[in-house]
Amino acid sequence: MIVLGISGSLRSDSHNTRLLRAAARELPEGAELRLFDGLREVPPYDEDDDRDPAPAAVARLRGAIAEADALLIATPEYNSSIPGQLKNALDWASRPRATSPLRFMPVAVIGASTGAFGAVWAQAELRKVLGASGARVVQGDLALGHAHDRWAEGDSLDDEIRLQLREVLEQLVSEVQPTTVAA
């Protein structure tokens, strides 16, 4: 099972990208995290460009989502909301509506911020956007506040956060429909 991780931050030392790397280690057996690294290249959404074939970076984004069994999005919070580049990518991925790879895709939203609240507003708005895009958004969440103080060694987190992360991931994985039926 492939879980595609998308970090809403483009920064090289992003807390949210680190959070995804930490999540990779907490995934249940049989699931692997694949980190999407093409967010920066996704152009601004323009309906004039939203045709077949899609811009290469958009095709790559849509393809990566379509190949995955579930999505894990880690978002920072910019001005109390979703970072523009992440929202822009989801707008591309949500179209065309009838064939969007986000349709019925299980998605978990987590977030980290250096402030106290762990990007809770951005997470809430992201869940709304994903729901409107047809995704299957899991209830579990993780808000990592004061992120700069939370990393123990490298990308490791304390046990309490790891447990929360594991709960979210178990929910996410349990939403994935079996793709094969035992004989």
Add this chain to the structure above:
Amino acid sequence: MSTTELTAAVPTGTWTSDPVHSTFGFSVKHMVVATFRGSVTDFDVTMTGAEDGTGSIEATGRLASVVTADENLTGHIQSPDFFDTQRFPEARYVSHEITRAGEDIVVNGELSLKGVTHPLELRGTLVGPVVGLGEVEKIGVELEGVIDRTEYGLSWNAPLPTGGFAVGNDVKLTAHLELGKV
């Protein structure tokens, strides 16, 4: 002398819906004041009338066929926020009892939607039978009922800036059916 004559609930025989001449729609309050409509185009209805005067109705709607005036809205209504057509592809109504007085019909039954079943009363008319083109006997049935969508887990909403919510909870279901005798 009785002024209302009870008739057979459904004319004797088995009747199935003609998909071209039957429609099923729903309507719900939108922005508090307006009415929004949608329809399910892929459905079938079977009604039966027994010799003893009792009748039954069974209806199945395939929710991937839900249609609204906007493709984005249609996609959203099919999504897990609403019907979740991937996991719950069908809605089903099964009657327990039908009573008819003249052309007026009352159906008591159960609606199963998104994995939840609740009683639902439908009211309307049953007209016919008549012999249509091709010597096929036809009846016309119109039914209406109201459900609280939140009872079926269809609870998505959005608050409006000045108060109230974007979508009402009560949803009116309306069927206009032409059924042919099998």
